[in-house]
Amino acid sequence: MKALVAVKRVVDYNVKVRVKADKTGVELANVKMAINPFCEIAVEEAVRLKEKGIVTEIVVVSVGPKEAQEQIRTAMALGADRGILVETAEEIQPLAVAKLLKKICDAEQPQLVILGKQAIDGDNNQTGQMLAALAGYAQGTFAAVLKVEGGKAVVTREIDGGAQTVELNLPAVVTTDLRLNEPRYAALPNIMKAKKKPLDVKTPADFGVDVTPRIKTLKVEPPAERSAGIKVKTVEELVAKLKNEAKVI
Amino acid sequence: MAVLVYAEHDNASLKGATLNTVAAAKAIGGDVHVLVAGSNCQAAAQAAAQIAGVSKVLVADNAAYANQLAENVSLLVAELGKGYSHILAAATTTGKNFAPRAAALLDVGQISEITKVISADTFERPIYAGNAIATVQSSDSIKVITVRATGFDAVAATGGSAAVEAVGSATDAGTSKFVSEELAKSDRPELTAAKIVVSGGRGMGNGDNFKILYSLADKLGAAVGASRAAVDAGFVPNDMQVGQTGKIVAPQLYVAVGISGAIQHLAGMKDSKVIVAINKDEEAPIFSVADYGLVGDLFDIVPQLEKLV
Numbered sequence: 001m002k003a004l005v006a007v008k009r010v011v012d013y014n015v016k017v018r019v020k021a022d023k024t025g026v027e028l029a030n031v032k033m034a035i036n037p038f039c040e041i042a043v044e045e046a047v048r049l050k051e052k053g054i055v056t057e058i059v060v061v062s063v064g065p066k067e068a069q070e071q072i073r074t075a076m077a078l079g080a081d082r083g084i085l086v087e088t089a090e091e092i093q094p095l096a097v098a099k100l101l102k103k104i105c106d107a108e109q110p111q112l113v114i115l116g117k118q119a120i121d122g123d124n125n126q127t128g129q130m131l132a133a134l135a136g137y138a139q140g141t142f143a144a145v146l147k148v149e150g151g152k153a154v155v156t157r158e159i160d161g162g163a164q165t166v167e168l169n170l171p172a173v174v175t176t177d178l179r180l181n182e183p184r185y186a187a188l189p190n191i192m193k194a195k196k197k198p199l200d201v202k203t204p205a206d207f208g209v210d211v212t213p214r215i216k217t218l219k220v221e222p223p224a225e226r227s228a229g230i231k232v233k234t235v236e237e238l239v240a241k242l243k244n245e246a247k248v249i
Numbered sequence: 250m251a252v253l254v255y256a257e258h259d260n261a262s263l264k265g266a267t268l269n270t271v272a273a274a275k276a277i278g279g280d281v282h283v284l285v286a287g288s289n290c291q292a293a294a295q296a297a298a299q300i301a302g303v304s305k306v307l308v309a310d311n312a313a314y315a316n317q318l319a320e321n322v323s324l325l326v327a328e329l330g331k332g333y334s335h336i337l338a339a340a341t342t343t344g345k346n347f348a349p350r351a352a353a354l355l356d357v358g359q360i361s362e363i364t365k366v367i368s369a370d371t372f373e374r375p376i377y378a379g380n381a382i383a384t385v386q387s388s389d390s391i392k393v394i395t396v397r398a399t400g401f402d403a404v405a406a407t408g409g410s411a412a413v414e415a416v417g418s419a420t421d422a423g424t425s426k427f428v429s430e431e432l433a434k435s436d437r438p439e440l441t442a443a444k445i446v447v448s449g450g451r452g453m454g455n456g457d458n459f460k461i462l463y464s465l466a467d468k469l470g471a472a473v474g475a476s477r478a479a480v481d482a483g484f485v486p487n488d489m490q491v492g493q494t495g496k497i498v499a500p501q502l503y504v505a506v507g508i509s510g511a512i513q514h515l516a517g518m519k520d521s522k523v524i525v526a527i528n529k530d531e532e533a534p535i536f537s538v539a540d541y542g543l544v545g546d547l548f549d550i551v552p553q554l555e556k557l558v
Binding site for chain 2: 139157
């Protein structure tokens with residue numbers, strides 16, 4: 001079966017982001033960018049399914065700027081077979097990404113679509129669910145275990161308070177949680193080979209999708225600073241402070 | 250204008266996050282209606298009717314909603330939601346699962362994890378793991394929103410007397426099936442609702458050592474949390490994880506034991522009223538957000554602390 005994996009180019013998770021002085025967003029110039037960590041897990045899961053002989057082809061898709069080709073190449077170096085970039089310089093929100101992915105699903109007919117559960121920039125946690133809704137597919141969000149057997153996907157999901165297992169008809173959308181797997185590193189020969197794999201570049205207009213943002217960002221500010229605390233010397237002092245000063249115990 | 254709040258419940262009782270979500274609905278303004286979708290969920294519906302400030306409770310009692318499968322619940326919410334200006338759900342795993350799906354069915358965007366209502370169409374929400382706060386304005390006719398419970402004070406669970414009304418026939422999408430559920434059992438307060446949270450990190454060394462935190466927590470009436478490092482190392486189950494990818498807590502007192510304080514962890518707890526850090530590394534980033542820091546060996550400090558509180 002064919003698997004489609006969506007990846008997003010985001011600020012590297014180790015970077016401590018800074019809000020721009022004009023409050024229009026965060027500083028992205030000259031900041032290290034990478035594949036969103038949850039998307040890396042999605043790629044890894046697709047590659048593992050291919051290694052097990054369940055998936056025959058992995059198509060990796062990204063919606064974003066021209067530079068997102070780097071992240072598609074990274075996914076190819078990890079094992080994806082070909083790539084599609086929907087190139088746009090505009091801000092693009094989950095609903096629009098979901099609509100573009102739906103069009104790509106219509107054309108590619110994957111049996112399994114794997115996305116990360118959320119991107120660490122917008123922290124939205126929406127795109128997979130929205131794609132599943134638009135395509136009429138079942139969804140297995142926050143997946144910690146994924147098995148494909150007997151024409152179904154069996155997904156164990158991380159939920160508040162524990163875990164839940166659901167069985168999904170295929171085609172289905174699965175979004176990855178941290179514990180689904182540990183992504184591998186790309187080996188140098190594979191990075192070289194990835195450069196030769198096919199990568200189609202499209203635009204939102206090619207799919208006839210209106211990507212105008214529905215939600216406008218009016219301003220972005222740094223969070224309120226916590227006032228500096230103190231270091232205490234002993235446990236007695238700590239308990240006294242908590243009882244008398246902070247009055248929390 | 251009326252606001253529809255999706256109730257979080259286990260059929261028998263409401264989950265606390267529903268009360269915080271109703272608080273957000275009241276901040277938006279207009280009538281507040283609560284939807285209780287479940288199976289044999291009359292008790293939860295009765296509890297919803299008593300929430301202060303709720304004017305109507307809609308009950309969809311059907312086997313299709315027994316396990317809150319997103320495929321079925323989103324169809325119901327999208328159908329009922331057409332008559333509302335806002336649809337709100339708590340930003341729990343249930344809310345995050347179905348709300349974007351319902352929004353897409355309505356062809357509207359979704360606003361995730363709001364922490365503040367500025368006006369009926371403008372909200373604040375954290376982005377980049379809480380390192381920036383965005384003020385966003387929605388131009389959609391129906392606003393589908395998930396609410397971060399820690400951003401809103403819960404409304405009173407009693408004092409209301411809303412009318413309870415059953416809603417029409419259920420749709421089963423038939424694309425997914427519930428197989429099983431495994432819930433971690435705990436007598437301690439729920440992590441996201443606890444007034445005091447004691448959390449352990451990699452510094453705990455192993456799962457057995459968490460016993461000293463459980464013991465301290467029981468003395469304080471606290472919930473026990475963990476950093477991702479502690480969960481990944483297999484010390485504790487993952488539903489104890491506090492952070493960007495785990496639970497968001499804002500208790501009165503947060504005690505971080507053997508936790509370095511990575512950005513990802515801070516995103517889940519830095520709105521706590523008082524933060525205490527216990528760590529042997531005095532350079533650990535956790536000390537930059539802690540109100541009270543104690544540098545030392547947690548295996549000495551925690552038992553002493555338990556004796557003194």
